[in-house]
């Protein structure tokens with residue numbers, strides 16, 4: 614159970630500021646979806662939350678500044694799956710996902726049965742058990758993507774930052790992944806921030822959406838308030854219609870001229 618607060622967060626690269634003045638609060642067990650056009654600063658915002666890029670302002674987990682935490686405590690506080698991961702050479706799927714358990718290991722550094730159970734459970738729920746002993750280099754794109762997410766989920770951090778987690782996944786595996794994240798939220802109170810290009814999935818899973826445009830918050834609120842034809846037309850320069858699933862959630866459909 615962890616709360617996440619962003620206070621006037623600005624971030625960028627060298628002298629260029631890419632996101633500015635971002636303030637947001639995510640309650641324990643909440644799910645914030647960060648959306649916005651290409652280059653609007655979504656990935657940079659997530660990296661700033663982890664202290665991976667130059668930034669100003671504060672990021673607080675349970676009221677404690679993330680930058681002040683020791684690496685092991687930080688890894689227990691925040692888990693992260695990047696959009697473009699660098700995978701180590703030579704590891705099997707199980708070895709790689711076990712790396713997610715590092716912040717929980719005893720001083721001797723040996724994984725215990727609870728760690729192996731957590732890894733086995735995540736592999737099974739992401740349809741990866743059959744690849745458990747396969748080298749990472751032999752996986753398909755979607756299998757690699759799910760393996761990277763499995764490592765982040767096995768970390769069982771209080772706050773989970775997922776950058777474009779469904780990119781490259783077919784619709785069934787995308788749903789299985791988001792369902793699993795949602796279950797972690799319900800079972801463990803995990804607090805979730807995801808960037809998502811699929812606005813329909815964003816509206817179905819996130820409780821609140823934060824729409825970035827040119828590095829600033831252009832809209833923020835429940836999906837029904839952010840995913841409107843006028844907001845999406847203006848911010849994405851897109852022609853879209855908002856349809857509804859049988860349960861009433863919005864489906865963002867492109868409309869051909």
Ligand SMILES: Nc1ncnc2c1ncn2[C@@H]1O[C@H](COP(=O)(O)OP(=O)(O)OP(=O)(O)O)[C@@H](O)[C@H]1O
Pocket residue numbers: 626631649650651652653654655656657658
């Ligand atoms: N390492 C970097 N050095 C310099 N500029 C960068 C770097 N990474 C990203 N940028 C720039 O910062 C801006 C925001 O990039 P970012 O990746 O955060 O956008 P995004 O909203 O995640 O985009 P996308 O939807 O295309 O993934 C872009 O203009 C990008 O070119």
